[in-house]
Amino acid sequence: MEQRLIDEILAARSQAYDHDRPDLVSDRHGRGHLTARQRIALLVDDGSFKEYGVLAEGDPDSPGAAPADGLVGGVATIDGQPAVVMSYDLSVHTGTQSRLNTRKVEKLIFLSHQHRWPFVCFAAGDGTRTGDVGYPGFFGATAPFGVFDGLAELSGWAPTVAVVAGPARAGNAALALFCDFIVATEGSFLIAVASVEGGGDGALTAEQHEKMGDVDLMVADEAAAVAAVRTYLGYWSTDLPSGPPAPGAESIGAIIPVNRRQAYDVRKILTAFADQDSVFELRRNWAKSLVTAFARLEGRAVGIFANQPLSTIGGALDSDASDKLSRFVELCDAYELPLISFIDNPGYMVGPEAERAGIARHHGRPLMALQHRSVPLYSIQIRKAYGLGPFAMSGYGANRLVPELRLAWPTVESGGMSLEGAASLVRRKEIRAARSQEEVNAIREDYARSVRDLSSGLRAGRTYSFDDIVLPEETRGLVASFLRLAPRSHPTEKKHYVDAL
Amino acid sequence: VGDPVAKGGTVLIMESMKMEIPLEATQDGTIAEIRCKEGQPVQEGDILVVLK
Numbered sequence: 001m002e003q004r005l006i007d008e009i010l011a012a013r014s015q016a017y018d019h020d021r022p023d024l025v026s027d028r029h030g031r032g033h034l035t036a037r038q039r040i041a042l043l044v045d046d047g048s049f050k051e052y053g054v055l056a057e058g059d060p061d062s063p064g065a066a067p068a069d070g071l072v073g074g075v076a077t078i079d080g081q082p083a084v085v086m087s088y089d090l091s092v093h094t095g096t097q098s099r100l101n102t103r104k105v106e107k108l109i110f111l112s113h114q115h116r117w118p119f120v121c122f123a124a125g126d127g128t129r130t131g132d133v134g135y136p137g138f139f140g141a142t143a144p145f146g147v148f149d150g151l152a153e154l155s156g157w158a159p160t161v162a163v164v165a166g167p168a169r170a171g172n173a174a175l176a177l178f179c180d181f182i183v184a185t186e187g188s189f190l191i192a193v194a195s196v197e198g199g200g201d202g203a204l205t206a207e208q209h210e211k212m213g214d215v216d217l218m219v220a221d222e223a224a225a226v227a228a229v230r231t232y233l234g235y236w237s238t239d240l241p242s243g244p245p246a247p248g249a250e251s252i253g254a255i256i257p258v259n260r261r262q263a264y265d266v267r268k269i270l271t272a273f274a275d276q277d278s279v280f281e282l283r284r285n286w287a288k289s290l291v292t293a294f295a296r297l298e299g300r301a302v303g304i305f306a307n308q309p310l311s312t313i314g315g316a317l318d319s320d321a322s323d324k325l326s327r328f329v330e331l332c333d334a335y336e337l338p339l340i341s342f343i344d345n346p347g348y349m350v351g352p353e354a355e356r357a358g359i360a361r362h363h364g365r366p367l368m369a370l371q372h373r374s375v376p377l378y379s380i381q382i383r384k385a386y387g388l389g390p391f392a393m394s395g396y397g398a399n400r401l402v403p404e405l406r407l408a409w410p411t412v413e414s415g416g417m418s419l420e421g422a423a424s425l426v427r428r429k430e431i432r433a434a435r436s437q438e439e440v441n442a443i444r445e446d447y448a449r450s451v452r453d454l455s456s457g458l459r460a461g462r463t464y465s466f467d468d469i470v471l472p473e474e475t476r477g478l479v480a481s482f483l484r485l486a487p488r489s490h491p492t493e494k495k496h497y498v499d500a501l
Numbered sequence: 502v503g504d505p506v507a508k509g510g511t512v513l514i515m516e517s518m519k520m521e522i523p524l525e526a527t528q529d530g531t532i533a534e535i536r537c538k539e540g541q542p543v544q545e546g547d548i549l550v551v552l553k
Contacts, residue, residue, distance in 0.1 A: 263522040314518030
């Protein structure tokens, strides 16, 4: 072979690498960011990255001007598991999407779809590249679908993850928002539907998007984002043979205050229940009355959702919490993660304000999602089981999709409405006759105390309202033993897509 | 006012949905100002207590 042919390939390849681009590296670092290649190197196992299209350039008449045409992508392993990874290069035409680099993305989505490999993208960039030459390649389109129909195909089939580190405009933001899991770094922003006239004005910060539920997790920088992606993918790919209990697992019951009206932080319950340091919370700063997290139980990866009594609405389900719950159930079901729910729920939010926020339309979604799951569900009733709320947390009625195991702790109180609410009806004559609010409260509390025992754990067990009433410290071992009886299944067909909501 | 509080300590108790919800200090400090009265309805985002 003629040496010149070899040398020109090696030289062009080298031009695309960071060591031949010292200006780029110092510029990215000066902005507190990593280069596209450094991000990927940090994420994947050493030496495992196999790149697609390193020589591709949108404008072949200016060699070296746009290395890899602004998109570094390929196949690698992450903690030993295969994955597809890609990053736009913010130093090449500000990370824009060109016709050529979009063909690379399409190819990578095809690989992810074909092998069910997780798809991980660093999505920041400026959207469609203006003045794109769009040089026609010899093979034309190289994948059976484009970017967005491809991502829609991946949804519920292969886990999709986006990291937003920097500005993500238009198509770049949309790419991220099509993914199952979005982690963003501080100072980033997203604008999904960019107006040409506005020049991209209207972008919200990633922190603002997080409070709206669009971003699953905010982290300080790209290194933390990469760590989060690896943790996230671990739940999908790997069940461990065992896992240590958390410190404090034995005293989990002490988290529940003796005073039944005193709130507590349900995150402490999750932390004490799951394996040590295994709780990974999603959408923490949105719909705060419901906590959603991945975790491990004696090594097995699970999804946990729990009412948060400490929230300003006392763990009730509003429209946002209904969406958060439904989407989490759909996500875990699509990828075969068993579900565990901790229930302490005064019901759905009611009243004109809740109605205006769309509770009528949103409240059915959790019931739908739970009905259509096929992964096992284990529910643990901590305290309140009032109204329709508990069904939203564990499924409705006496059909085949009630929880495999519906447990309650001795602190359970159940009924069609709260004890205080029931007092308002049962003792309404006395309450009407009361002369002060203090007197009303006293009547309600007296009634609640008198019927408290009728809705107690022992009573709930005797009436077989639950499969068993267990002590908090017995719960972890019991649920773990059920999980061992139900090993993870691997459906050969997609169950359903995961709604972006 | 003037009392010291430790991070995680209960500063006041809000009542919502018939629940008593403790409001915890996000950092160590002393109470500089109390901007609410007992039994007063409050909105999300209101400043109730100022620490310094």
